[in-house]
Amino acid sequence: MGLLEYSKAKSILDKYKIKSIESEYVTSAEEAARFGKPGPIALKVLSGKALHKSKSGLVTLGLSGESEITAAFNALQSKALKLNLAPYTIIAQKMAPSGIEVIIGGRTDPQFGKLLLIGLGGIYVEAFRDFALRVCPITRRDAEEMLAQLKSAEVITQHGTSIDMICDLLLKTSSLLTKEKNISELDLNPVIIHHRSYDIVDIRVLE
Amino acid sequence: MKTLNLEPMLKPKSVAIIGASKDPEKVGHVILENYINAGYDGSLYAINKNAAPNEEMLGVNVLRKIGDIRERIDLAVIAVPAPIVPMVLEECGKAKVRTAVVVSGGFAEIGETELQDKLASIARKYNMPTLGPNCLGVMDPRSRIDTLFLPTYKLSRPQVGNVSFVSQSGAVGSTILDLISGEGFGLSKFISYGNAAHVDEVDILNYLMEDDETKVIVMYLEGIKRGKEFIEVAKKITKKKPVIVLKAGRTSEGMAAAHSHTAALAGNYEAYEAVFRQFGFVISEDISELLHYAKIFSTEPPPLGNKIAIITNGGGAGVLTTDAISASKELVLGEFSKDTILALGKTMPKLVNVRNPLDLAGDADYKRYGTALDLISKDPNINMIIVIALFQTPGADSKTAAALIHFKQSSGKPMAVLSIGASYTEMHKIMMESSGLPVYDSPKAIASSLLKLREYYQYKNRKD
Structure with missing residues (x-):
């Protein structure tokens, strides 16, 4: 079992038409700065040795302009060296506008197979434990019921338009989990929900 | 997978109690006595390997082995020490016994998995649906069968009704059964399946799904052995009749207890809950809710x-x-x-x-x-x-x-x-x-x- 490299994880999502936020591996401050036009962007250090990027201070958000991006890139690089995270990569991502954060994920249950989860995301996942779980594959009705089951349903679906969109996303994720037999765990967290769109900001796929 | 036919176990025309005993303290004695008290009117045989010629026990002829019975036996109730259960089950298979209930404990629940595997392979070899081991067995007030080794003065027997109750655990099973006897709705079938070496919850649900005497199913579960097959039967059964479920092992402490208890593979509670929700089970959180829900489903349109x-x-x-x-x-x-x-x-x-x-x-x-x-x-x-x-x-x-x-x-x-x-x-x-x-x-x-x-x-x- 291992964490899939970001680009591989992203390409699996692409296969199921699950769009994740625009991102690019950057190997130098110049590359990062080029990607950062227009900003703002985020820079993240990815390493198998650091599963919790934010907790380890390996994520810098909201960067704009060449000098800010260069400084942040250099700082992350020296931190990665100091923490002995090699081999590591640095990824640049466009910043998503703010919105309601949800988590969509999956895991493999020894009894029932692939399970699909949606919950109030970001920092609230563990605090409120407000999530709904189903066995894959799910139907559209299952997806609707998952959303309705959440205590935070009204917060998450405050734009009426986002219900169908989130249900579509759940159905696509269910199909991914069902068909990709090698994937044992999946985290899309956070998925930021906007009026008519979403941004998947972070992906974790375990094989 | 082939469905096991449990009809001869619950509607037997002939029953043999293996390990029947004169000693009122012995399980084999209580079971025989309960059959007689319940008024079972099929053929009843007591088997004890040490029986004297023409010996009688509570008015029933005692034979030395199952092979000595001339008619074909629908249900053998086995209450002998664990180490000799495989031998006895083998004899049942050879005698073409249709179904068996092994009430004896001393198998996977205490780590004797090999002995349990042996039992399961004999049951499969003879295609003889075998319930248990380490279980209370079955009760059906209509056919008046009662394999429970608990005397009626301790555990009241429910009246005839339309609720069937399935329990992995014997102790919780008998407690709920006792409570059901105090309720207005009655019992269709009680099935306590213990370690589920052969017959498991999937087989039982498949049987009860088609059973016209069962309107409502009540289930106490610790763990499921065949998750995928369970989902298959779950999809079908809840479209026919309500299944009220109480799942133990909500917390990790609870799960540890389930392991040592019936050697069940108690899975993650949330996964179970997801399955129950998704496929229309009625989830209850405790024993009193289980009874409340059974009551309303039993009578109301x-x-x-x-x-x-x-x-x-x-x-x-x-x-x-x-x-x-x-x-x-x-x-x-x-x-x-x-x-x-x-x-x-x-x-x-x-x-x-x-x-x-x-x-x-x-x-x-x-x-x-x-x-x-x-x-x-x-x-x-x-x-x-x-x-x-x-x-x-x-x-x-x-x-x-x-x-x-x-x-x-x-x-x-x-x-x-x-x-x-x-x-x-x-x-x-x-x-x-x-x-x-x-x-x-x-x-x-x-x-x-x-x-x-x-x-x-x-x-x-x-x-x-």
């Missing part, structure tokens, strides 16, 4: 909507019940139709405020209840009826209970009674429940039971 009427002889109890109803998003108090309001206005005394909840006042007698029920049960805006009958009030007596029973039989809508009180109330509760009218003793219990009824039939009747 599907509700055609979510609108409830409350008829009460106590204002406060009406408010408490309204609160309990409103706690769910799904249930609402219905508004009486104009016709109902007019008719109630004409027939009710002035002190009765015509609205829902309808407070008939403390002096309400059976006639006032009857008039109100007659009107409200015909109201198209009302789908379910809660009647609060507080028997401490001046107006309520046995005639009130009789009136409620009468309307229960004619209304065609789900109806349940809330009566809170001690012995006088208890007496009327028994009266009403034995006539098929469910009675509850708390607003919360009645509200959650009607909610489950509504939710289940919505699931059952939806098309997708």
Whole structure:
């Protein structure tokens, strides 16, 4: 079992038409700065040795302009060296506008197979434990019921338009989990929900 | 996978009790005695390897081995020490015994997995559905079989009914069975399957799904062995009849206990809950909820909507019940139709405020209840009826209970009674429940039971 490299994880999502936020591996401050036009962007250090990027201070958000991006890139690089995270990569991502954060994920249950989860995301996942779980594959009705089951349903679906969109996303994720037999765990967290769109900001796929 | 036929186990024409004993302390003795007490009228044989020629036990001939019986045996109840169970089961297989129940313990639950595997492979070899080991076995008050090794003075046996109860655990099983015997609804089948070496919950659900004597299934689960097959039967069964489930092992401490208890592979509670929700099971959180839900499903028809009427002889109890109803998003108090309001206005005394909840006042007698029920049960805006009958009030007596029973039989809508009180109330509760009218003793219990009824039939009747 291992964490899939970001680009591989992203390409699996692409296969199921699950769009994740625009991102690019950057190997130098110049590359990062080029990607950062227009900003703002985020820079993240990815390493198998650091599963919790934010907790380890390996994520810098909201960067704009060449000098800010260069400084942040250099700082992350020296931190990665100091923490002995090699081999590591640095990824640049466009910043998503703010919105309601949800988590969509999956895991493999020894009894029932692939399970699909949606919950109030970001920092609230563990605090409120407000999530709904189903066995894959799910139907559209299952997806609707998952959303309705959440205590935070009204917060998450405050734009009426986002219900169908989130249900579509759940159905696509269910199909991914069902068909990709090698994937044992999946985290899309956070998925930021906007009026008519979403941004998947972070992906974790375990094989 | 092939479905195991459990019919000969629950409707046996011939039964052999292997390990039958003269010693009243022995399990084999109690089982034999229970068969006789239950009035089982098929052929009954006692088997004891040390039997003397022509020996009798409780009036039953004792033979030395199963092979000595001339007729084919539908059910062998095996109560011998664990190490010799495989040998005995092998003999049963050779004698073409149709099904077996192994009540003996001493298998996977204490780490003897090899012995249990041996048992399972013999059962498979002879295609002989084998229940257990480490279980209480089966009970069916219609066919009067009772493999329980617990004497009737300790554990009351339920009357005949339409609820079947499946339990992995013997101890929880017997506790709930004892409680069921005190309820108005009766029992169709009791199946305690212990370690599930051969017959497991999937086989049992497949059997009960097709069993016409079973209207409601109640299940106590610790762990499931075949998750995928369970999902397959779950999809089908809840479209036919309600399955009320109580799953143990919610916390990790609980799961550890389940392991040492029936060697069950208690999975992650949330995964189980997800499966139960997704496939329309009625989830209960504890034993009392299990019984509350069984009661409502056993007698009440599907509700055609979510609108409830409350008829009460106590204002406060009406408010408490309204609160309990409103706690769910799904249930609402219905508004009486104009016709109902007019008719109630004409027939009710002035002190009765015509609205829902309808407070008939403390002096309400059976006639006032009857008039109100007659009107409200015909109201198209009302789908379910809660009647609060507080028997401490001046107006309520046995005639009130009789009136409620009468309307229960004619209304065609789900109806349940809330009566809170001690012995006088208890007496009327028994009266009403034995006539098929469910009675509850708390607003919360009645509200959650009607909610489950509504939710289940919505699931059952939806098309997708």
